[in-house]
Amino acid sequence: MKPLARAAGLALLLFAAATGAYVTGRVQAQRTLVTADEINTVEVAQAALPAVVRVDARLRKDVLQAGDDPVETGTGFFYKRDLIVTNYHVIQYQESVSVTLSNGRRVTARVEGVDPGIDIAILRVTGVTAPRTLSFGRSAGLLPGQKLITIGTPLRIPNFVATGVFSVAASARDVPRNDQLGGEIGQYLVTTTNIQGGNSGGPVLDSRGAVVGVADANAAPNNFVPGVIGIAIPGDLVRQSLEDLEQVGVPQRGTLGVTLADLDSLEPALRQLAGLSSSEGALVDEVPAGTAGARAGLRGSLRNSRGQLLAPLGDIIVAVDGQRVRGSFDVIRLVAAKRPGQTVNLRVWRNRKSVDVRVPLQKRTLQ
Numbered sequence: 001m002k003p004l005a006r007a008a009g010l011a012l013l014l015f016a017a018a019t020g021a022y023v024t025g026r027v028q029a030q031r032t033l034v035t036a037d038e039i040n041t042v043e044v045a046q047a048a049l050p051a052v053v054r055v056d057a058r059l060r061k062d063v064l065q066a067g068d069d070p071v072e073t074g075t076g077f078f079y080k081r082d083l084i085v086t087n088y089h090v091i092q093y094q095e096s097v098s099v100t101l102s103n104g105r106r107v108t109a110r111v112e113g114v115d116p117g118i119d120i121a122i123l124r125v126t127g128v129t130a131p132r133t134l135s136f137g138r139s140a141g142l143l144p145g146q147k148l149i150t151i152g153t154p155l156r157i158p159n160f161v162a163t164g165v166f167s168v169a170a171s172a173r174d175v176p177r178n179d180q181l182g183g184e185i186g187q188y189l190v191t192t193t194n195i196q197g198g199n200s201g202g203p204v205l206d207s208r209g210a211v212v213g214v215a216d217a218n219a220a221p222n223n224f225v226p227g228v229i230g231i232a233i234p235g236d237l238v239r240q241s242l243e244d245l246e247q248v249g250v251p252q253r254g255t256l257g258v259t260l261a262d263l264d265s266l267e268p269a270l271r272q273l274a275g276l277s278s279s280e281g282a283l284v285d286e287v288p289a290g291t292a293g294a295r296a297g298l299r300g301s302l303r304n305s306r307g308q309l310l311a312p313l314g315d316i317i318v319a320v321d322g323q324r325v326r327g328s329f330d331v332i333r334l335v336a337a338k339r340p341g342q343t344v345n346l347r348v349w350r351n352r353k354s355v356d357v358r359v360p361l362q363k364r365t366l367q
Contacts, residue, residue, distance in 0.1 A: 037147070044149055044209045045161045049102045050131035051078045054153045055086050055109075055123070055201060057094035075152035075202030075215065076123060078130035084109065084123040085238065086201030087216060088116050089181055091123070099125060102159055113245035117184035117253065117336065118233055119216060120241050121201075134203055137210025139189060139234040142166045150193045150215055150230070152202030164193025164230065166212075172333055173326075175231055177217065183329065184253055184336035188231050189213045195230030204232045211235050254338035254361040257291025258284050258298060260328035263316065266309065273311045275352040282328040284315040284348075296359040299350065312351065319347035340364070 074090030109123040204213035218227025264279040287300035301314035320334040340363040
């Protein structure tokens with residue numbers, strides 16, 4: 001029996017070599033697919049592709065200029081049978097939205113919820129059920145060098161699969177953006193996998209096929225060179241936002257509810273009057289009644305009829321939970337890392353003195 005078994009095995013190998021194919025795991029592939037990593041990529045892509053959609057947002061006429069493309073194209077993916085995740089910036093100025101499934105079927109969609117603070121939106125579709133849904137993994141556990149896979153519609157090329165590695169979790173301060181979105185993202189995932197125009201809102205998958213990020217942008221040295229560094233929103237943050245949007249209708253990250261101004265935007269004379277030798281910090285400008293900041297006693301600033309700041313200035317936040325802040329951006333993202341019911345400790349400069357203020361954070365409500 002043993003010699004026969006060896007002979008049968010040898011014959012199978014010779015047959016595979018002759019036909020240029022082999023069978024391994026769940027994938028039968030041509031001979032060019034020879035490594036375990038390639039097999040894993042193919043298996044993950046094949047499993048995920050039915051869940052990924054192209055998103056087309058027809059833009060409102062009032063936001064278009066001569067020569068503009070009237071359709072913004074991005075990517076999304078089903079995370080529930082009738083709910084799709086995408087980027088908020090893809091549908092921000094939409095007049096109507098449609099999604100195209102991986103098999104080419106096109107259906108209309110409506111915006112179900114939005115979270116500009118982390119650039120995420122939920123779309124709902126009717127008349128079609130998700131061919132497949134994707135589940136979230138843990139983005140906090142990613143290791144530098146770990147393989148990532150993206151699927152999307154870069155340059156409107158459908159079902160585009162790319163691979164790369166997770167490089168680093170970068171502070172949002174090091175990922176500048178000019179669209180006024182994502183102000184509550186503390187860190188981004190930075191990856192070598194391809195993320196180009198049209199990938200926005202698509203899944204970033206690990207080698208198990210779990211969503212660990214949502215493609216958001218790319219980094220380039222200037223506007224004339226295509227970006228080669230992919231930027232994604234951490235999946236842990238997205239999952240939390242989706243739960244909030246479905247249960248409450250608005251995200252439940254921490255907020256002071258006040259408006260802030262960067263100190264470096266103020267006249268040097270005003271800073272000197274306040275006794276400040278540095279331009280680091282965030283000035284509390286307006287403190288609406290009922291907000292967390294108002295209830296904690298934060299003091300706002302005064303302005304004249306022309307909107308100019310008057311002395312004495314309001315509170316100036318210089319640290320959040322012991323971390324020094326450079327400006328309003330740091331304050332917003334550090335407070336947003338907390339949840340309602342938690343308390344944030346602020347160090348403020350008030351009347352030429354350092355004062356500590358504890359701010360219990362409140363639940364956000366629909367306005």
